[in-house]
Amino acid sequence: MRPSVSLGVLGGGAWGTALAQAYAANGTPVRLWAREPEVVAAINAERRNPLFLPGAELSPGIAATTDLAELDDLPVLLVVAPAQHLGKVLSGLTDRPRDLVLCSKGIEAGTGRLMADVAREALPLAEIAVLSGPTFAHEVAAGLPTAVTLACSGGEAQWARLGALLSRPTLRPYYSDDVVGAEIGGAVKNVLAIACGVVDGLGLGQNARAALIARGYAEMTRFGLAFGARAETLAGLCGLGDLVLTCSSTSSRNFTLGKALGEGIGAAEALAGKLSVAEGAHTAPVLAELAEQRGIAMPIVAAVARLLAGEAPARQVVAELLARPLRAEGETA
Numbered sequence: 001m002r003p004s005v006s007l008g009v010l011g012g013g014a015w016g017t018a019l020a021q022a023y024a025a026n027g028t029p030v031r032l033w034a035r036e037p038e039v040v041a042a043i044n045a046e047r048r049n050p051l052f053l054p055g056a057e058l059s060p061g062i063a064a065t066t067d068l069a070e071l072d073d074l075p076v077l078l079v080v081a082p083a084q085h086l087g088k089v090l091s092g093l094t095d096r097p098r099d100l101v102l103c104s105k106g107i108e109a110g111t112g113r114l115m116a117d118v119a120r121e122a123l124p125l126a127e128i129a130v131l132s133g134p135t136f137a138h139e140v141a142a143g144l145p146t147a148v149t150l151a152c153s154g155g156e157a158q159w160a161r162l163g164a165l166l167s168r169p170t171l172r173p174y175y176s177d178d179v180v181g182a183e184i185g186g187a188v189k190n191v192l193a194i195a196c197g198v199v200d201g202l203g204l205g206q207n208a209r210a211a212l213i214a215r216g217y218a219e220m221t222r223f224g225l226a227f228g229a230r231a232e233t234l235a236g237l238c239g240l241g242d243l244v245l246t247c248s249s250t251s252s253r254n255f256t257l258g259k260a261l262g263e264g265i266g267a268a269e270a271l272a273g274k275l276s277v278a279e280g281a282h283t284a285p286v287l288a289e290l291a292e293q294r295g296i297a298m299p300i301v302a303a304v305a306r307l308l309a310g311e312a313p314a315r316q317v318v319a320e321l322l323a324r325p326l327r328a329e330g331e332t333a
């Protein structure tokens with residue numbers, strides 16, 4: 001039998017709503033904090049989230065609130081705020097021992113911190129886990145089969161608390177203790193998805209996209225290894241798995257942003273008025289900077305950052321990438 005203690009979900013965007021639905025639909029009461037009163041009202045009264053997850057019918061087991069204090073006593077919180085706002089949201093909670101499961105994908109601009117470091121500073125008593133993988137929100141909300149990495153900083157003892165709690169017949173976590181690897185996989189793939197969208201927008205073909213996925217994965221691996229990730233983590237669901245998903249579909253907001261850039265729309269225009277977050281746009285500049293500081297070759301990431309900054313049009317950025325000196329495929333620096 002599943003425990004009747006509620007799960008808390010911080011964030012009423014597409015992913016927070018989908019996770020809430022996955023757990024509530026399978027018998028766990030969920031308390032969901034959303035920032036927007038209209039999202040809370042629509043979830044509680046109509047069982048929908050038309051702003052962020054249109055089309056999904058939500059379980060009555062989700063109780064939404066705008067009051068973060070209503071989640072403060074829960075032992076397990078899924079944190080699904082956009083990466084740039086995660087620290088601020090967590091600072092509204094009391095610091096106490098609990099499991100914080102980070103589901104956001106990104107690097108904090110300005111500090112270069114991964115989400116686990118942001119969370120540890122905000123709530124030092126919490127034990128951190130990272131849930132990440134190839135997970136389009138609308139598919140999870142619809143109960144389609146999905147597998148994720150659940151990386152536990154507390155190792156197997158934390159996995160023993162969370163593994164079964166966060167598993168459902170169609171939502172299958174795989175254990176890891178490589179929190180850094182899980183975070184880097186998710187953060188870097190968003191930037192690479194923008195690059196793949198650019199290639200699509202420019203009409204450069206499927207060969208080019210496959211090349212970008214493979215060479216992008218080499219960049220993810222170089223960066224990850226330099227920051228303490230394990231190669232096997234990056235080859236798993238939260239790295240390569242998510243990279244392949246996000247680089248292949250206009251269901252991805254990052255891919256769609258890149259496609260617009262490839263079609264000649266400027267970054268400011270492509271992002272203007274968007275309620276939904278394309279995390280790669282925020283991660284690209286800080287990731288490119290971190291890579292440069294550490295001397296890690298990430299030409300695709302650097303190209304995306306240049307494009308987003310309006311420093312060069314898409315065609316020129318691609319031409320520059322193709323004109324780079326020839327090198328060995330397995331080069332590690």
Ligand SMILES: NC(=O)C1=CN([C@@H]2O[C@H](COP(=O)(O)OP(=O)(O)OC[C@H]3O[C@@H](n4cnc5c(N)ncnc54)[C@H](O)[C@@H]3O)[C@@H](O)[C@H]2O)C=CC1
Nearest residue numbers: 012013014015016035052085104105135136137276277279
């Ligand atoms: N949508 C998806 O399929 C998936 C998303 N993610 C990750 O989940 C995180 C959240 O993304 P989504 O739920 O898709 O968001 P979304 O794009 O559907 O909605 C935007 C979210 O940002 C929040 N927001 C905007 N300004 C804010 C502020 N100042 N403070 C706090 N929150 C603010 C909104 O309340 C809303 O929840 C991201 O890091 C994303 O990469 C991860 C896996 C799948």
Ligand SMILES: O=C(CO)COP(=O)(O)O
Nearest residue numbers: 133134135136252253254
């Ligand atoms: O992270 C995701 C799928 O795993 C969602 O990707 P986008 O944020 O690009 O839509």
